[in-house]
Amino acid sequence: xxxxxLCASDLGPRPRLDRLDPRSRIVAALxxxxxxxxxxxxxxxxxxxxxxxxxxxxxxxxxxxxxxxLLHVEGFLLVLVVLLPLxxxxxxxxxxxxxxxxxxxxxxxxAIALRVNLAALTILTLLGGLEPVRxxxxxxxxxxxxxxxxxxxxxxxxxxxxxEAARRRLDxxxxxAFRRRTSLHTxxxxxxxxxxxxxxxxxxxERVDEAMRCRAFAGRFALIDTDHYGPADRRFxxxxxxxxxxxxxxxxxx
Amino acid sequence: MTALFDLHDxxxxxxxxxxxxxxxxxxAPGERLALVGxxxxxxxxxxxxxxxxxxxxxxRIVAFGRERRTEADFxxxxxxxxxxxxxxxxQLFSPTVIEDVAFGPLNLGLEPAAARARAMATxxxxxxxxxxxxxxxxxxxxxxxLVSLAGVLxxxxxxxxxxxxxxxxxxxxxxxxxxxLAGLGVAMVIVSHDRLFLxxxxxxxxxxxxxxxxxASLHRHVHVHDHVHIHGLDPDHGHVHDAxxx
Numbered sequence: 460x461x462x463x464x465l466c467a468s469d470l471g472p473r474p475r476l477d478r479l480d481p482r483s484r485i486v487a488a489l490x491x492x493x494x495x496x497x498x499x500x501x502x503x504x505x506x507x508x509x510x511x512x513x514x515x516x517x518x519x520x521x522x523x524x525x526x527x528x529l530l531h532v533e534g535f536l537l538v539l540v541v542l543l544p545l546x547x548x549x550x551x552x553x554x555x556x557x558x559x560x561x562x563x564x565x566x567x568x569x570a571i572a573l574r575v576n577l578a579a580l581t582i583l584t585l586l587g588g589l590e591p592v593r594x595x596x597x598x599x600x601x602x603x604x605x606x607x608x609x610x611x612x613x614x615x616x617x618x619x620x621x622x623e624a625a626r627r628r629l630d631x632x633x634x635x636a637f638r639r640r641t642s643l644h645t646x647x648x649x650x651x652x653x654x655x656x657x658x659x660x661x662x663x664x665e666r667v668d669e670a671m672r673c674r675a676f677a678g679r680f681a682l683i684d685t686d687h688y689g690p691a692d693r694r695f696x697x698x699x700x701x702x703x704x705x706x707x708x709x710x711x712x713x
Numbered sequence: 714m715t716a717l718f719d720l721h722d723x724x725x726x727x728x729x730x731x732x733x734x735x736x737x738x739x740x741a742p743g744e745r746l747a748l749v750g751x752x753x754x755x756x757x758x759x760x761x762x763x764x765x766x767x768x769x770x771x772x773r774i775v776a777f778g779r780e781r782r783t784e785a786d787f788x789x790x791x792x793x794x795x796x797x798x799x800x801x802x803x804q805l806f807s808p809t810v811i812e813d814v815a816f817g818p819l820n821l822g823l824e825p826a827a828a829r830a831r832a833m834a835t836x837x838x839x840x841x842x843x844x845x846x847x848x849x850x851x852x853x854x855x856x857x858x859l860v861s862l863a864g865v866l867x868x869x870x871x872x873x874x875x876x877x878x879x880x881x882x883x884x885x886x887x888x889x890x891x892x893x894l895a896g897l898g899v900a901m902v903i904v905s906h907d908r909l910f911l912x913x914x915x916x917x918x919x920x921x922x923x924x925x926x927x928x929a930s931l932h933r934h935v936h937v938h939d940h941v942h943i944h945g946l947d948p949d950h951g952h953v954h955d956a957x958x959x
Contacts, residue, residue: 627803628803628806630761630766630803631796631798631803631804631806632806632816633766633791634764634766634791634796634798635791635795635796635804635816635817635820635864635865635868636788636791636792636817636820636821636868637816637820638788638820644819644820648816651806651807651808651812652806654808655806655807655850658850662850
């Protein structure tokens with residue numbers, strides 16, 4: 460999921476948001492998610508949903524991308540939404556043949572579905588299209604430990620390489636008349652493939668490490684970036700604070 | 714006898730860029746065809762198209778007597794045309810050599826014992842039997858190339874598609890490869906920049922340029938030239954040095 464949302468640079472540039480300091484976007488996403496999980500009323504959450512969808516579209520997320528990425532989320536949620544009404548004890552809401560759906564179970568399932576969708580939409584809206592390199596730099600400037608920042612930066616760089624290696628290797632398997640079947644041969648082949656990708660990745664990591672040390676790397680990157688906190692960020696923070704306070708106060712009053 | 718491959722005006726684009734604009738090609742049984750062209754001309758793409766790893770946007774591919782369109786069609790083509798990839802490291806994926814060579818025969822539906830026997834026989838025929846229990850990723854570059862060829866030959870293909878097979882091979886391994894391929898008698902499409910290698914093997918040459926194929930000639934000139942020799946310092950190196958060099 461993190462890859463689907465955070466490394467979503469395939470969303471393309473988002474001119475309005477790209478003007479901001481990426482730190483603003485990260486802090487905003489964090490604040491919004493905290494508010495979303497704090498709100499208890501399903502009504503308030505449901506009212507916020509179309510608003511966030513509109514914001515996402517207005518800030519340049521294509522409707523098709525939005526749908527595709529949300530579909531991933533619904534896949535994860537399906538199990539919960541099906542199981543909760545059946546398993547949470549409480550007064551009966553309705554019954555389907557031998558199955559009874561409990562009132563608190565349905566409530567909880569609805570609330571969780573709304574929260575997860577809202578949080579996913581918010582992260583997609585605020586962080587989608589943020590280049591992994593800018594994201595890494597912003598995290599470093601927010602005081603995230605340098606090891607984690609390195610992990611983000613390296614993951615962004617090497618995920619694509621590993622994916623390409625996997626694709627090349629799958630092609631060579633197909634060229635030798637391999638087809639996926641339900642068989643021991645298929646399982647063994649895929650296991651060998653995964654094993655081989657791991658071995659390749661480790662060897663590549665060692666080569667990269669050696670090459671970096673040959674260029675005098677001593678465990679610290681000098682992060683070069685030009686982002687800074689400006690008037691646009693202040694306006695953005697103000698607008699966001701209002702946007703977040705409205706549902707929070709409404710929730711407290713209901 | 715009918716052609717193994719018969720392509721009519723095949724068009725292939727990669728990443729939105731047309732690579733093959735109208736390729737027509739025939740490969741007869743037993744024919745050894747050299748496919749030449751500059752870097753990025755689309756030679757590898759053409760080989761990949763022959764076994765259905767690239768999907769043409771137009772044109773017709775007839776392989777082994779039938780028109781091929783779908784992934785299922787090409788499964789049979791891949792069982793009969795062996796593809797030797799440019800980088801043997803992409804191809805070798807099993808932990809040991811014998812397992813990797815047996816992989817193709819297993820895909821053809823052979824029982825594990827029969828596949829193993831076929832793999833062993835193939836390695837033996839190529840003089841590589843001693844490598845059978847070795848771990849694939851610890852082989853030398855030349856050994857990797859020959860083992861990946863064994864993996865393809867173990868499927869007993871009627872045609873071989875070779876993508877720069879002499880890349881990064883030393884002379885000993887290259888001569889070994891020429892000797893093995895020359896003794897096979899199966900049809901081949903050979904992509905190579907190695908002119909000597911092509912001269913020894915190929916009967917006909919085609920040039921891929923601007924997305925199209927044109928006949929090319931493969932012939933020998935007499936040139937007067939000098940070249941660099943590298944050998945050990947022992948006096949018994951079998952040739953005479955120029956006086957100026959001493």
